[in-house]
Structure formats: C-alpha cells, structure tokens
Amino acid sequence: MGITIPIPDPLAGLLEAWRASFGDPMAAVVPPHITLITTTPASDWDATIAHVRTVAGGQRPFTVRLFGTGSFRPVSPVVFLRIVDGFDECVELHSRLQTGPLDRDLDFPFHPHVTVAHDVSEAGMDAAIDELRSFEASFDVRSMGLYEHVPSGLWKLREELHFGEDTDGSEAARD
Numbered sequence: 001m002g003i004t005i006p007i008p009d010p011l012a013g014l015l016e017a018w019r020a021s022f023g024d025p026m027a028a029v030v031p032p033h034i035t036l037i038t039t040t041p042a043s044d045w046d047a048t049i050a051h052v053r054t055v056a057g058g059q060r061p062f063t064v065r066l067f068g069t070g071s072f073r074p075v076s077p078v079v080f081l082r083i084v085d086g087f088d089e090c091v092e093l094h095s096r097l098q099t100g101p102l103d104r105d106l107d108f109p110f111h112p113h114v115t116v117a118h119d120v121s122e123a124g125m126d127a128a129i130d131e132l133r134s135f136e137a138s139f140d141v142r143s144m145g146l147y148e149h150v151p152s153g154l155w156k157l158r159e160e161l162h163f164g165e166d167t168d169g170s171e172a173a174r175d
Contacts, residue, residue, distance in 0.1 A: 001037070001039075001040055001041075001042040001048065001146065001147060001148055001149065001158075002035065002037055002038055002039055002040065002146075002147045002149065002155060003035075003036040003037040003052065003097060003144055003145065003146055003147070004033040004034060004035050004036060004144065004145050004147065005033060005034040005036060005064075005090070005141050005143075005144050005145075006031065006032075006033055006143070006144075006145055007031070007032035007033055007034070007114065007139065008139050011032070011137050011139055012031060012032045015032040015081075015114065015116060016028070016031070016032060018116055018128070018131075018132065019032070019115070019116050019117060021127075022079075022116065022117040022120050022124040022125070022127055022128045023117075023120040023121060023124040024116075024117050024118055024119070024120050024124070025119070026118060026119075029154070030155075032114055032115075033114070033145075034064070034083070034090060034112050034113070034114055035112075036090065036093055036094050036097055036112075036144060037094065037097050037098065037102055038106075039149060040102055040104060042101065042102075042148075043101075044101055047100070047101045048101045048102065048146075049146065049158075049159065051097075051099075051100045051101050051102065052097065052102075052144075052146050052159075052161060053161060055093070055096045055097050056143070056144060056161035056162065056163055056165070057163075057164065057165055058096075059093060059096075059163040059164065060163060060164060061140055061141060061142045061163050061164065062086050062089040062140075062141050063085055063086055063138055063139070063140055063141070064083055064085060064086035064090075064138060064139055064140075064141055065083070065084050065085035065086065065136070065137070065138040066081040066082065066083060066084070066114060066135065066136065066137050066138065067081075067082055067084045067134075067135070067136045068081070068082050068084075068132070068133055068134065068135065068136075069081060069082065069116070069128065069129045069132045069133055069135070070082050070113065071125065071129060072111075073125065075108075076108075077118065077119050077120070077125065078115055078117070078118050079115070079116055079117040079118075079125045079128040079129055079132075080113035080114055080115050080116060081113065081114040081116055081132065081135060082113065083112050083113060083114070085138065086112075086141065087112055089141075090112035091110060091112060093144075094110050094112070095110075098110075116128050116132060141163075142162060142163055143160050143161055143162045143163060144160075144161055144163075145157050145159070145160050145161070146158045146159045146160075146161060
C-alpha cells in the first residue's frame with residue numbers, strides 16, 4: 001500500500017505534460033503527487049485503514065507552495081519540485097502515519113517532493129532542472145489517498161481520506 005497527497009487540476013495536468021516532455025515513461029501512468037508513505041506491505045488492511053483514518057481525522061488542511069527544483073542524483077535518478085510551504089506539515093503527517101501498522105525502517109530519510117523526472121536520460125534530468133528552476137505554484141491540501149498495489153503492477157485508490165473528518169465522514173471535533 002501507499003499514501004499520497006494528490007496534486008489538483010489544472011496543476012496536475014501541467015506537471016504531467018512537463019514530466020512527459022522530459023522523457024519520463026511514467027508521466028501518463030502515475031499522476032502528480034506527494035508521497036507520504038511509499039510502498040509498504042499491509043498485513044492487516046482493517047487496522048491499516050483505521051490507523052490512516054484516525055491520522056486524517058486529526059489533520060487540518062494546509063497549503064503547499066512549490067518553488068524551484070532539486071534532485072536526488074547521484075543516489076537516485078530523480079528531479080523534483082521543492083516544497084517550500086507545507087514541507088513541515090508533510091513531514092509531520094508522514095511521521096504520524098509511519099506508526100502502528102505502518103511502522104517500518106526506511107532506506108532513505110523522508111523528503112516530501114513532487115517528482116518531475118524519474119529514470120530519464122541525464123539530458124532529460126538537466127532539462128527538468130533548468131526549465132523548472134523558477135517554477136512556482138501553490139494548492140490547498142485537504143485530503144490524502146490510500147492506495148493498494150494490485151497484481152497488475154498498478155496502484156488502485158482504496159480510499160480518499162479528507163482531513164478533519166471522522167471515519168463516518170462527519171466533521172471531527174476541533175479545538
């Protein structure tokens with residue numbers, strides 16, 4: 001399973017087009033997103049869903065502002081848009097999710113970002129860095145998606161979880 005923050009349209013469509021222009025074969029298959037929990041085995045779906053619902057219920061909406069590019073090269077062939085506002089909220093949300101049934105050791109420290117080029121040529125990665133160097137956009141984050149990795153190799157949305165709601169969909173009590 002995995003958990004992501006979706007990028008809303010029309011920004012998602014723009015980022016998908018940029019990603020395709022850099023030669024990324026996954027541009028049309030993987031919608032733009034911020035990964036909160038990467039591929040994690042879920043041995044108990046009921047416990048996992050209950051945990052994720054609880055975290056979502058306690059989360060307040062926040063704003064993400066993207067500005068400029070970064071890269072994980074040479075460790076990983078990825079170019080991304082930097083999260084300059086909402087970074088801390090993503091890190092905190094990840095920390096709360098990565099407990100209980102989702103607790104596990106990660107290969108790399110968590111670094112929220114929006115991928116714009118992955119497994120493309122060096123020229124494609126350089127183009128992504130240069131062309132999006134001053135890219136800026138923002139959007140409100142009000143939900144996250146819980147995905148299941150299905151046998152076909154694709155990801156299937158199991159549930160969209162809106163922040164600040166109880167598991168029955170009503171508004172959660174606020175301070």
